[in-house]
Each structure stands twice: as structure tokens, then as C-alpha cells.
Amino acid sequence: MAPSDTEQQLFDAALTLFARHGKAGARMQAIADEAGLNKAMLHYYFRSKDQLYEAVFGYAMQQFMASFDNALRTASSFGEALRLFIDGYITFCKHHTDAMRLLVNENLRGGSLVGQHLQQLKATAPDAPPQLMLRTIERAVASGEIRPVDADHTLLSIVSGCLFPFIARPTAEVLHPEAAQWDAFVEARKQHLFDLLYHGLRTDTPSA
Amino acid sequence: MAPSDTEQQLFDAALTLFARHGKAGARMQAIADEAGLNKAMLHYYFRSKDQLYEAVFGYAMQQFMASFDNALRTASSFGEALRLFIDGYITFCKHHTDAMRLLVNENLRGGSLVGQHLQQLKATAPDAPPQLMLRTIERAVASGEIRPVDADHTLLSIVSGCLFPFIARPTAEVLHPEAAQWDAFVEARKQHLFDLLYHGLRTDTPSA
């Protein structure tokens, strides 16, 4: 069932405002305004604010997971997988900033939605991107391609490096004013992060 | 002027609840309850919710900055500085989770408070921890102790590695259920992160 135009507009507006102001801070009136419609339509399509939020959150999560899937499966070496993962992650954040913000927000608040959706995902798709990357790391350790690091911590480090600039953008912009051209800064980050992590993980280091 | 006991109790309760539910989600009634007092006292000491929030935010920021200052100045090598910075950061997050959550939340929301306070800090204390660590990185690059990395990106990577487990705790706990003993996981992270970053940054890699 394809959602109607109206429903889609409301949905998009909700994503934007929930991401910007959080679940509690976003106003149904503001969402309706953003969509160029009225509150009654919001309730007509989504019943309540709670249900609207859950729908939006589920969508963000799904969109997020889908964004790496293909990339990761084509990698033929750990280095390539690492680069694809980093590039994919950062590109996703750049183009779907609202979705990312929503996910981080929910995590930060310790909401139960994160656990629910992840558990479900783990059950229905045991080789979703996070697990896939975990196993990629474990294989690379086993084959000696990288040092014997803890896979969970390593994945956390990779993800954090990708996400953090978006989370801490206001701080980053003060510390690094030249980054006024945000897009260039984000692009440069892909390369920096790959270098740092690849050097940090690989077994042998031929001198330059 | 030392704040009265009452004021302090209200303040602490506010920090807890603002961190837990965000500025919009936290209820003045709930803050009063948490402090074992009533709403009227909140307005008596802090005028409005806005002013209460600003006071709490400023305090969190200040507490955060103060927590590294001494540690960083005693380091005699880059490796030592890196270890002190990581240990200090993670320990701070562990013991002042609410303050950290508040700061991250405000960053995520792109609030203007972050910029204001950081600008002011930069003016009054030009060698506050962030700048201090930046210069430490630059010196280490200049001396050849580490590879010629971009200092801003590197600092961002270090900070993100420290903070992220706390930000993404719900996700981390699903991916890594053994981390049910959170404290042990956090302690282990100090070592993991230092290893990863030190290997990633240093110039030469003597084989084990």
C-alpha cells in the first residue's frame, strides 16, 4: 500500500521536527505547519503523537540499516570493507541527517525502542550490517590481516568516528572554524578516519 | 556566595531530569519531586524553566572542562598525554553521566548555548583542555613522534571514541550482551582505545 501524498508529507515533516526538537519538544501543530496541513490530518493518519513517533523511528532505523547492506557484501579484503563501511556511514549521515539524529537521540535517552527494533532485526536478519561488520573484523583477526583486537570495541570505534562529527557539529565548528565549509570537512573525514583506523588495526607497518 | 542546601538540591535534581528527558521533556513538577520540594521553590530560586536550564547547562560545561585540566599539563610525552586524556574523559563520563548527556543533547539539537559557552571559554581560557590537546597533537606531529595527521580530525576521533559508548549504550548492549557488566566494559575501553589510537598515530611500529 503506497502511502498517499498527504501521508508522506506529514511523515516527512514529522521526521524533520522530531529530529530537530526531540519527541517531547516537537509540536504537532509545528509538524502540521511544516507539511502545509493541519493537526486533524496528523491524527487521522497516525492516531496519536506516540504512534507517529514510532512510525518515524522505525522508518529511520530501517533506512539506516538498508544503506550499507550491498556495499559491505562486495568487499574482498578487510581494507576494502573498512573503507566501504566508513564511506557508506558518513554518506548516510550526510544525506539523512534527520534520521541519524533521531536514532542517536533515542539512544541517548535510553529509550526502549532501540532495543526492540534491534532485537527484531537480529532475529529476522542475522546478517544485518552491524553483525556483518563484526564478523568481517573477526575474520580479519583470525587471518592475521589485522592485530588481535576486540571486535565489539573496534566496531564501536569505527562507528563513533563516523557519527561523531554530526553529533558534535556545534562544538566542532567552534574548535575548527575553517570547517565553515562543512561538506569539505565531512569528505576529508572519510580519508582521515580510514587512515587512522587502518594504521591502528593492521598487523605490519611498512615505513613510509 | 555558596548556594543554599535547598538551591543545590533543586539544581542537582534539575541536572538529573534534564539529562534524562531533555529540556522539553523534563517537568518542573518532576524536578521538584526529585528534590523532595515543590515547584514554587524552583521559581523562587531560578525564575523560569529557561533560566534553570541555562544555569544547569553552564555548570555541566564548566565541570566538564575542569576535569582534565590538571591531568593534561603533567604529561611528558604524547603517549602519556593520550592515555591521560582518554582515561580522564572516560572516567568523567562514567561519574558525571548526566552532565555529559546534557552536553551531547544540546550539541545534537544544535542549540546556541554550546557556541556561546565555548566562545566565551576560548576567550577567557585560551588553553582550556580542547585547545591544549590540539596543541599536544600538533607538537607531536612536528617532532615526528606521530604521523602527519590533521589535528582537528584526530582530536575528534579521540573524543568520539571516549564518548560514544555512553551515547549509544542501548545499541552497544544489544550488539555486545556480555557487556551486561557495564563497568568492566567501560574500563576495558580505556585500554582498547589507547591501543587503537596509539598504533594508528605513531610513526614507527616495532613488531611485537
Added chain:
DNA sequence: GTCTATATCTCGATAGAC
């Protein structure tokens, strides 16, 4: 300084015309 009681308003949700 501290409390109870209340004023004022904002927001989520619904009713009902079209």
C-alpha cells in the same frame, strides 16, 4: 524561605461540517 492553592496558557486530541 517554604508551602498550598490557583491562575493562565499550551498542547494533544476530537467533534462535526463540508
Added chain:
DNA sequence: GTCTATCGAGATATAGAC
């Protein structure tokens, strides 16, 4: 399906007794 008008809960903030 879409809108205007409105209800009623719950929020911030204040008044005023003690």
C-alpha cells in the same frame, strides 16, 4: 479526506498565607 472550532488535560508560573 480535509478543514475549523473546541474540549480538556497538564504544563509553567504566580499569589498569598505562614
